[in-house]
Amino acid sequence: MGRVYALNVVGTIPAELESLRYLANLNLQQNYLTGPVPSFIGKLTFMQYLTLSINSLSGPLPKEIGNLTDLRSLGIGSNNFTGELPEELGNLTKLEQLYIDSSGFSGPFPSTLSKLKNLEKLWASDNDFTGKIPDYLGTLTKLVELRFQGNSFQGPIPASLSNLSNLTSLRIGDIVNGSSSLAFISNLTSLNILILRNCKISDNLRTYSTFRTKLFTTRHSMFARFSRINKSMKGSDNTIYEVDAANLGVASYYVTRNTRWGVSNVGIFNDASSRNYVINSSQQFQNTLDSELFQTARMSPSSLRYYGLGLENGNYSVKLQFAEFAYPDSKTWESTGRRIFDIYVQGVLKEKNFDIRKAVGGKSFTAVNKIYNTIVSKNFLEIHLFWAGKGTCCIPTQGYYGPMISALSVTPNFTPTVRNGEPKKKSKAELYNLAGRPNVFSNAELKLATENFSSQNMVGEGGYGQVYKGKLPDGRVIAVKQLSQSSHQGKSEFVTEVATISAVQHRNLVKLHGCCIDSNTPLLVYEYLENGSLDRALFGSKSFNLDWPTRFEIVLGVARGLTYLHEESSVRIVHRDIKASNVLLDTDLTPKISDFGLAKLYDEKKTHISTKIAGTLGYLAPEYAMRGHLTEKADVFAFGVVALETVAGRPNTDNSREEDKIYLFEWAWTLYESGQALGIVDPKLKEFNEKEALRVICAALLCTQGSPHQRPSMSRVMAILAGDIEVTEVVTKPSYITEWQLRGGGDTSYATSSYYSGSTTGEFREKRETAPLNSYPGIAGRIDEGR
Numbered sequence: 001m002g003r004v005y006a007l008n009v010v011g012t013i014p015a016e017l018e019s020l021r022y023l024a025n026l027n028l029q030q031n032y033l034t035g036p037v038p039s040f041i042g043k044l045t046f047m048q049y050l051t052l053s054i055n056s057l058s059g060p061l062p063k064e065i066g067n068l069t070d071l072r073s074l075g076i077g078s079n080n081f082t083g084e085l086p087e088e089l090g091n092l093t094k095l096e097q098l099y100i101d102s103s104g105f106s107g108p109f110p111s112t113l114s115k116l117k118n119l120e121k122l123w124a125s126d127n128d129f130t131g132k133i134p135d136y137l138g139t140l141t142k143l144v145e146l147r148f149q150g151n152s153f154q155g156p157i158p159a160s161l162s163n164l165s166n167l168t169s170l171r172i173g174d175i176v177n178g179s180s181s182l183a184f185i186s187n188l189t190s191l192n193i194l195i196l197r198n199c200k201i202s203d204n205l206r207t208y209s210t211f212r213t214k215l216f217t218t219r220h221s222m223f224a225r226f227s228r229i230n231k232s233m234k235g236s237d238n239t240i241y242e243v244d245a246a247n248l249g250v251a252s253y254y255v256t257r258n259t260r261w262g263v264s265n266v267g268i269f270n271d272a273s274s275r276n277y278v279i280n281s282s283q284q285f286q287n288t289l290d291s292e293l294f295q296t297a298r299m300s301p302s303s304l305r306y307y308g309l310g311l312e313n314g315n316y317s318v319k320l321q322f323a324e325f326a327y328p329d330s331k332t333w334e335s336t337g338r339r340i341f342d343i344y345v346q347g348v349l350k351e352k353n354f355d356i357r358k359a360v361g362g363k364s365f366t367a368v369n370k371i372y373n374t375i376v377s378k379n380f381l382e383i384h385l386f387w388a389g390k391g392t393c394c395i396p397t398q399g400y401y402g403p404m405i406s407a408l409s410v411t412p413n414f415t416p417t418v419r420n421g422e423p424k425k426k427s428k429a430e431l432y433n434l435a436g437r438p439n440v441f442s443n444a445e446l447k448l449a450t451e452n453f454s455s456q457n458m459v460g461e462g463g464y465g466q467v468y469k470g471k472l473p474d475g476r477v478i479a480v481k482q483l484s485q486s487s488h489q490g491k492s493e494f495v496t497e498v499a500t501i502s503a504v505q506h507r508n509l510v511k512l513h514g515c516c517i518d519s520n521t522p523l524l525v526y527e528y529l530e531n532g533s534l535d536r537a538l539f540g541s542k543s544f545n546l547d548w549p550t551r552f553e554i555v556l557g558v559a560r561g562l563t564y565l566h567e568e569s570s571v572r573i574v575h576r577d578i579k580a581s582n583v584l585l586d587t588d589l590t591p592k593i594s595d596f597g598l599a600k601l602y603d604e605k606k607t608h609i610s611t612k613i614a615g616t617l618g619y620l621a622p623e624y625a626m627r628g629h630l631t632e633k634a635d636v637f638a639f640g641v642v643a644l645e646t647v648a649g650r651p652n653t654d655n656s657r658e659e660d661k662i663y664l665f666e667w668a669w670t671l672y673e674s675g676q677a678l679g680i681v682d683p684k685l686k687e688f689n690e691k692e693a694l695r696v697i698c699a700a701l702l703c704t705q706g707s708p709h710q711r712p713s714m715s716r717v718m719a720i721l722a723g724d725i726e727v728t729e730v731v732t733k734p735s736y737i738t739e740w741q742l743r744g745g746g747d748t749s750y751a752t753s754s755y756y757s758g759s760t761t762g763e764f765r766e767k768r769e770t771a772p773l774n775s776y777p778g779i780a781g782r783i784d785e786g787r
Contacts, residue, residue, distance in 0.1 A: 005051070006030040013038055013057075022046050029053040029075065036060070037076075042067035051075040053099060056710070058082065061105075066091040075099040077123065080709050087112045095119055101147065102126040102631075102709050109134050118142055125171065126150035126631045126708070133172070138163040149173035149572075150631040155200060156180035162187045171572070173197035174630065195572050236289035241407055264568045266303040266715050279404070281325050281365070288367035294323040299404040301387065302722070305568065308381030308410050315413040318345055318383060320370045321406050324356040324363075341403040344384040345374045347507050356404070367406075373413065378503055381410060439502075439514030441525055446470060446480050446516055453482070465521070469528060477528040478513060483521050498524070501596070504569050508561030510584055510594040526594070530587055534642070535580035537589075538649050546649075548688035550589050555643050555696055556721055557591035558583055562639055563714040565596055566632045574630055578638035579619045580645050618652040622736055623708055633708035636717065640703025644668060647696050649682030665704060669733045672701065695721055706734035 005027045012035035013028070023044050033055040041050075042064025048071060057079040065074075066088025073096060081104040089098075090112025098119060106128040114136035121144060122137075129151040137146070138160025146164070149171050155178025161170070162184040168191060179202040185191065233241045242261075265277060278298055285294040298304065324339065343351035350372050360366040374381070385403030449470030450457050460467040465483045472478060502512040516523035531537065534554065537544040546554075558578075565573045575582075575596045584592050621637035623629040641652055644664055650657075652664040661667045664680075671679040677697050681688060699720045705711050712720070719725045 004028055004031075008032060010034075013041075013052075015040070017041075018043060020044065025049040027051040028055070031055055033057055037062055037065070039064045041065055044068065045070065047071055049073045052079065054078040056080055058104075060084075061086055063088045065089065068092060069094065071095055073097040073099075077101040077103050078709060079103045080707065081105055083107070085110050085113075089113060090115045092116065093118065096142075097121040099123045100127070102633075104709060105129065107131075111136070114139060116140060121145040123147040124151070125173075126633070128152055128629070130154075133158055135160050137161060140164070141166065143167055145169040147171040149195070149197060150629075152176055154178055157184065157196075157199060159184050164188060166190055169193040171195040172199055175199045197572065197574075233290075233293060235293060239409060241293065241409070261309055262307040263298075264303075264305045264307075265300045266563060266568065266718070279325055283325075283365045285323050286363070286366045287360070288323075293321065294365075294367050294406045297323070297325065297404050297406040299402055300385070301402040301724070302718070303387070304385040304403050304405065306383040306408060308376070308383075310379050311376045311381055311410070312412070313377050313379060314375070316374055316376055316381070317411050317413055318372045318374055318381075319409045319411075320372075320383070321367065321408060322356045322359070322370070322404065323365060323367045323406055324360065325365070325404075339402065339404060341385050341387045343370065344382075344386065344507070345372050346376075346382060347384075347505060348374070380503060380505075382505065383408065439525070441514055441516045441523070443516055443519040443523075445472070446519075446523055446525070448473075449478060450480055453480075476513075479526040479528045481524040481526065483524065504565070504571060504573065504596070506561055506564040506569075507590065508557045508592055509564070509596060510592045529584040529592060531585035531589060533581045534583040534585060534591065534646070535651070537585055538580065538645060539651055544589075545684070546589070548685050548693070551646050551685075552689070552692050552696070554583070554585075554589070554591045555646050556718075558593060558639060558642060559714060559718050559721055561591070561593040562635055563718055565593075566635065566714050572632075574632055575635050575638075576630065577619075578635050578642060580642050580651075583642065621708065622706055629708075631708060632713070633711045636703045636711045636714060637708075639714070639717065640700040640711075641665075643696050643703070644680070644700040647682065647693060647700070648680050649684055666737055668697065668701065669737055672697070673733065691723070695723060704734065706736050 006029070009028075009031040011033065013033055015038070017023070017026070018038075018040040021044060024046050025048060026044070027049070029051045030053070033052070034057065036059035037052065037057055039062040041062065045067055047068045050068065050071060050073070053075040055078070057076075058081060060083040061076065061081055063086040066086060068074075069091055071092045072094055074092065075097070077099045078101070083105070084107035085100070085105055087110045090110060093115055095116050096118050098116070098121065101123040102125070104127065108131035109124075109129055111134070114134070117140060119140050120142050122140075123145070125147045126149065131154065133148060133153045135158045137143070138158060141163055143164050144166055146161075146167060146169070150173060153175055155175040157172055157175070157180040159181070161167075164170075165187055167188050170188070170191060170193065173195065175198065177200075179200045180196075181202055182196075185194065188194075235241060277300060278296060280296050282295065285291040288294060320343065339357070340353050340355045342349060343354050351370065354370075356368065357364075359368045385405060387402040447453065449472050450468040451470075453468050457468045457470065458466055459469050459479065465481055468480045468482070470478045470480050498512070498515045502514065505511060510529065511527040513525040513527065515525060531544075532540075536542070537546060562575070562578070565575060573596055575593065577595055578593070582594050584594050586592060619638040619641050621634040624634040624637075641664075645652055648664060648668075650664065653662060654664075655662055660670065668677070668680050671677050678690060678693060680697060681693055699717055702720070703711050703717060716725070
């Protein structure tokens with residue numbers, strides 16, 4: 001039977017399916033199906049796997065779904081359902097996986113789900129569930145993954161979760177009220193990922209020694225190879241390579257059980273007949289004594305990242321081992337795609353346009369090693385292989401482009417002071433130092449650097465406070481942000497939060513060097529970026545003459561940074577305040593997102609967003625502005641605004657223009673609906689790539705849909721911008737645009753930089769949507785050209 005998922009099918013679930021009474025696996029995900037789930041679905045009682053995710057299905061979920069008592073996996077996430085979950089779901093006692101994230105459900109979690117004793121994965125994030133987090137979750141002892149972020153649950157987190165000893169990933173967030181204790185984590189000995197965002201935690205993670213030891217293990221090496229067989233391998237030099245057998249998907253990650261290292265993949269292969277990101281060969285490889293090491297390789301269509309976790313700080317040698325699998329006389333060699341990619345170590349570009357084939361003189365099945373020296377600080381190492389589309393002119397074929405690697409090793413250039421494996425008992429102070437503590441500057445240091453916070457050195461003032469330029473004795477130029485209100489945390493908790501933020505590092509994020517806690521108000525120390533903010537560069541009084549390639553790279557860079565924050569970082573972060581003034585440009589005009597994670601440093605009721613929400617009008621998603629419902633999709637909405645501003649070279653509101661052009665999105669939709677979408681492009685651009693510009697415009701319209709469920713994830717936005725998937729013509733103007741027009745226009749504004757300059761305010765006039773949209777930008781697999 002041919003596949004029926006990701007085919008861009010439009011319409012309702014066909015009635016003909018009712019006759020397929022022996023159907024065991026139905027996957028209709030990633031289409032454009034609308035309307036309700038038909039009640040006849042309950043007649044397909046042989047069904048074991050049912051996936052309806054990533055569509056526009058609406059209405060209540062039929063109670064007849066409870067008749068599918070043989071079901072093992074149910075996926076209905078990313079839809080527009082209404083109402084509560086039917087109690088009949090409790091009949092699915094064989095269910096192992098339940099995915100209901102971003103599906104529109106509301107109300108309390110049904111008590112009948114307590115009968116799902118075989119459940120291993122439960123994803124219920126980004127809905128409007130209310131009431132208490134069910135205490136019975138603690139009885140579902142087979143749970144491995146539990147996600148409960150972005151709802152309206154009341155606290156506290158139930159202590160019964162301590163029974164979930166098999167849990168490896170726990171994500172709970174956005175608890176409405178009631179403080180929660182961390183005592184339940186003491187028994188979660190299998191846990192690798194813990195995210196407790198906005199949960200009003202009443203105690204400190206370091207109190208719980210079992211979990212603390214697990215988090216703060218320090219090592220001094222890592223060795224990884226890639227194989228379908230879960231077996232380590234000894235190299236000719238007696239190095240033991242751990243196996244990386246994870247079957248990574250489109251946007252996914254894997255962390256070893258002992259948290260020694262991790263890997264993440266982003267991207268989707270065009271024309272992918274199989275979701276296979278590992279390639280094998282039985283050939284003997286030349287130029288190596290370890291041919292077996294190269295017979296399996298991990299590949300990616302876009303981005304591969306490897307992370308060394310808990311490494312002792314110091315100088316290291318990083319050895320990356322590659323070999324090309326292609327035959328010179330085969331169709332593989334004639335492919336329009338080229339395996340040319342960039343290599344970054346600790347965010348530093350080590351190889352630009354690295355070509356495995358060229359490096360070995362055009363030979364296949366020949367090993368080549370690349371060795372780099374690097375410095376590990378904060379006990380963390382990142383190796384990033386990134387395909388930028390170099391050498392690709394047309395539609396590549398799966399497997400013939402993007403980064404590929406066979407093995408890697410990381411070894412210290414110093415005598416280690418710690419052993420690999422679990423640490424021996426240490427004092428609390430020693431463990432604290434191993435946790436990745438940020439640089440803590442003294443107030444005297446920063447006063448000296450900024451000339452006593454001289455007004456001459458003040459470069460901006462925004463919602464979070466004043467920003468000063470400074471210079472440290474070692475020559476580093478820094479930006480010192482003086483927070484406008486005291487954090488409601490103690491000093492140690494503040495430092496812990498700053499450590500979390502400073503560990504989030506990416507070339508499209510402003511680097512946080514550290515903090516100061518001995519001044520009257522907390523200070524944050526960032527890298528300084530000479531070229532200021534994107535809004536100044538685009539439409540400030542001294543705007544830059546940004547050509548199209550630069551603008552396109554800026555849009556891509558912001559998308560990469562958000563993808564990392566939402567999907568790749570070990571700490572999931574919703575920025576909350578994406579805008580052109582929070583995108584800063586370095587000397588090469590590389591964009592870097594600033595102010596990410598700052599909301600974590602404040603009491604939930606007194607955040608910048610809550611008290612000064614008008615400071616970022618024009619970038620606010622409707623559901624966040626009207627209901628305070630915050631998910632990653634609020635950032636996606638704001639990204640769409642920034643992307644369109646970058647194309648148009650103007651702010652989203654400009655009262656100096658003709659009436660029909662004052663509001664950027666209103667004007668953009670008028671042009672789009674008349675088939676003149678490119679009319680929005682900045683007239684200062686004498687030349688631009690029309691296909692790239694149209695992709696950015698369509699992505700912006702998709703990102704700013706009224707319903708969060710109709711906006712794509714940022715990894716999907718990346719694929720749209722890169723041309724891997726296409727936004728089709730199935731686009732409907734959001735109702736908030738129509739309402740603005742009926743009301744004679746809205747009042748929006750853009751805020752100037754909270755990093756460099758002041759901010760303006762205005763009255764937010766968007767109305768809550770009265771009905772879901774009928775359709776939204778469609779997505780189809782296609783590549784117009786390389787990135």
